[in-house]
Amino acid sequence: MKRIYQIVLIALLIAVMLTATLAFTSCKTNKEVTITLMRDAAEMPDTVIAAFEAANPGIKVNVVENDAAKLMAMVSSGNPPDIFRINAIGSPYWINKGLLMDLTPYLEKTIDMKDLFLVNDMFRWDGKTQGQGPYYGIVKDWSLDYMYYYNKDALKEAGVPIPSDDTPLTYTEFTDMINKVTVYKDGKVERYGFGFTDDEWNGYFMSMLASKGKTLFKENGTKLNIDDPDVKALFKWWFDEAKTYHAMHNPLDPASDWDGPLLQVGRVAIMWDGYWFGPLINEGTTISPDSFGFAPAPMYGDKRVNATGGGTGYVISKGTKNFDAAWKFYQYWMLGDEAIARAKSGWGLPALKSNMKYVPQETAFDKYRLAQVNKELPYQVVLQFTPYLRDSAMISVYNQQMEPALKGTIEFEAALKNFADALDAMIAKEIK
Amino acid sequence: MLFKGIRIKHETKMFYMFIGFWIVMFIFMNVIPMAYSFYFSLTNYDGLSKPVFVGFSNYLNLLKDYRFTGSILQTIIFTFFNIVATLTISLFVANLLSRKIKGQGFFRSVLFLPYAVPVIATVFIWKTLLNRESGLVNLILGSINSSLSLNLLVNYPMAALISVFVWQLGGSMIIFLAGFQNIPRALVEAAEIDGASPLAILIRIKIPLLTPLIMYQIIVGIMLSFSVIVQPILLTSSPGSAFTAFLSQQPPSQNFFTLIYVFQQAFTNQNFGTAMAASWYMLLIMIVISLIFIRLTRRFVFYEYE
Numbered sequence: 155m156k157r158i159y160q161i162v163l164i165a166l167l168i169a170v171m172l173t174a175t176l177a178f179t180s181c182k183t184n185k186e187v188t189i190t191l192m193r194d195a196a197e198m199p200d201t202v203i204a205a206f207e208a209a210n211p212g213i214k215v216n217v218v219e220n221d222a223a224k225l226m227a228m229v230s231s232g233n234p235p236d237i238f239r240i241n242a243i244g245s246p247y248w249i250n251k252g253l254l255m256d257l258t259p260y261l262e263k264t265i266d267m268k269d270l271f272l273v274n275d276m277f278r279w280d281g282k283t284q285g286q287g288p289y290y291g292i293v294k295d296w297s298l299d300y301m302y303y304y305n306k307d308a309l310k311e312a313g314v315p316i317p318s319d320d321t322p323l324t325y326t327e328f329t330d331m332i333n334k335v336t337v338y339k340d341g342k343v344e345r346y347g348f349g350f351t352d353d354e355w356n357g358y359f360m361s362m363l364a365s366k367g368k369t370l371f372k373e374n375g376t377k378l379n380i381d382d383p384d385v386k387a388l389f390k391w392w393f394d395e396a397k398t399y400h401a402m403h404n405p406l407d408p409a410s411d412w413d414g415p416l417l418q419v420g421r422v423a424i425m426w427d428g429y430w431f432g433p434l435i436n437e438g439t440t441i442s443p444d445s446f447g448f449a450p451a452p453m454y455g456d457k458r459v460n461a462t463g464g465g466t467g468y469v470i471s472k473g474t475k476n477f478d479a480a481w482k483f484y485q486y487w488m489l490g491d492e493a494i495a496r497a498k499s500g501w502g503l504p505a506l507k508s509n510m511k512y513v514p515q516e517t518a519f520d521k522y523r524l525a526q527v528n529k530e531l532p533y534q535v536v537l538q539f540t541p542y543l544r545d546s547a548m549i550s551v552y553n554q555q556m557e558p559a560l561k562g563t564i565e566f567e568a569a570l571k572n573f574a575d576a577l578d579a580m581i582a583k584e585i586k
Numbered sequence: 587m588l589f590k591g592i593r594i595k596h597e598t599k600m601f602y603m604f605i606g607f608w609i610v611m612f613i614f615m616n617v618i619p620m621a622y623s624f625y626f627s628l629t630n631y632d633g634l635s636k637p638v639f640v641g642f643s644n645y646l647n648l649l650k651d652y653r654f655t656g657s658i659l660q661t662i663i664f665t666f667f668n669i670v671a672t673l674t675i676s677l678f679v680a681n682l683l684s685r686k687i688k689g690q691g692f693f694r695s696v697l698f699l700p701y702a703v704p705v706i707a708t709v710f711i712w713k714t715l716l717n718r719e720s721g722l723v724n725l726i727l728g729s730i731n732s733s734l735s736l737n738l739l740v741n742y743p744m745a746a747l748i749s750v751f752v753w754q755l756g757g758s759m760i761i762f763l764a765g766f767q768n769i770p771r772a773l774v775e776a777a778e779i780d781g782a783s784p785l786a787i788l789i790r791i792k793i794p795l796l797t798p799l800i801m802y803q804i805i806v807g808i809m810l811s812f813s814v815i816v817q818p819i820l821l822t823s824s825p826g827s828a829f830t831a832f833l834s835q836q837p838p839s840q841n842f843f844t845l846i847y848v849f850q851q852a853f854t855n856q857n858f859g860t861a862m863a864a865s866w867y868m869l870l871i872m873i874v875i876s877l878i879f880i881r882l883t884r885r886f887v888f889y890e891y892e
Contacts, residue, residue: 163603223853230633230858251634340733342719405838406740550854553836554653563839580855583630 192238194220236474242276242465244545254290255470285536291469295502297428299463300451308423317449328452335423347401348424349413357463366455375540380574443519542584627862644863665811676755680762701756709820743822
């Protein structure tokens, strides 16, 4: 028996060594190049990747599902994906860390740079100002996020005048409208005043402040601009809308679903989101798209502005060992037929102006929402975020610090101070 | 076999040969990562830049962070109530199922089934059940009286969370069932002959004999309760937006446990050093609680073989 154990162990050892050797030599001799792509399966199905691989034999795409924690873990381990997805608003952080490839020379060889919409400037950073300097990515599609869809019937029921298609409401008028359309019954919310995109919440603040010529961060993005009374007032406004009127889904009144289905069935009166939300209205079966209006962004100050709060796009890792293959995929997905397919879907505006002709205009509602966007385009600005934080970090820290205040565990002022202190500490640590 | 004059038994050699692989894996998968995490806890590592040694400042700063200390308290409270609720109910159910009743096999299967449901599915089932507007619980309450309505997810989030774990009592139940079946029938029969009631038999004979299993379940329960992270975030976090990444979701303070704090520090705030220090605090607290518990209950645990 003793002998059998020894033979088995030796055989196992040989098998393991043989496998390792074969794997190693196959890597060395195989001409196939593998790139790692972090993608969102809902927007980039497997068929898209399979089509690329079929058209590019020799390039294998190793797919990883889009996940912020996973991305951080991969970056921390020194093994980031070759291509991954980030929001343009938070791109300075990645650029500042030296993690992204400067794509300017490759874009210049491939497209006419004047064909790029202004939104793509969100992926530019010169070390000081977002919107200037080299391009580190482009958006896959985009919207002017601070326009809003409104349910005309909900407004009529509440006795609220229908907003103008051309003249934006003031912030006071907008607040008044939200509060009037919120409906309560037996202590439960029957209809929320407005919905919003949770993970781009900071953009709402930044665009409102841009209307006053102010920014959310000061001193070159090194501090939260919390001492500014207009900034503080905005935080208080958002907090009060959650606390006193429950005008939006929040920890005191969590919604059963996200805002898309809620708007479709009339549980949300106003959707503070841009063009991209349109297909959800088109797909709704309870309320006809013609019952919705699409108004310009409300004005917090005197300046009429609109902007993109997210600007989801793809970037190439600076550390990629297979840039040529990665760039090939990038062109295929971001600049080629796939970009045209995205424009045709109506789920967002294209990165290139020349692809605007593909944006759907079959229905009256689609024509209307595109026309409304075109009216807002002249007011587009590029929002400025800090290069010392990831955009998702700010949202999470806000939730962490402000939720106890919402539930009455701590006063608003104290929570806001804690939020500002936590953010400033993270920024200071980053700068050090 | 002789080794420098010491004869190593064949059995000893076989023993180390068999457990050798496990030891190697334990060192690589546990010891080295733990040592690495302790190293990071002494630095300001953010996951991207080179770590800088900061000594024990992460540990000291944690003691001043009300969110960390609050999370420890909430974790301990949750651990206590979760263990009491889950074990009490699973013990009671196992006792019922250990009897010869009609449909015993059917009931055992049905009661075990929730244990086999994946975590995410479980959470979404309960989120739907407890939903204030459309949940089954409130639909039933509303049919009794239209003003009756529970907002468990908002007002009693820890109770809602513990319900999820109690629903999945199948694992504990099976262990107790095996324990009940190992109780010598002669002891029970002798008690029955002496006129003991079923309750007296349960309290004075069966439970004392089950104390090793109860002890084991409590220790495991402490470890599992401290490891809870997914359920409180998905069940009781604010809005169900499809676009809100897991990272940004914030459970209410009653369900804000230490592991969630660790996760947020590491992957949201990028304070890996602080996150690792918090993990070590967690480990220390778990060890202390377990040791205190073992010490206090030593005289109450009956071991057949000492």
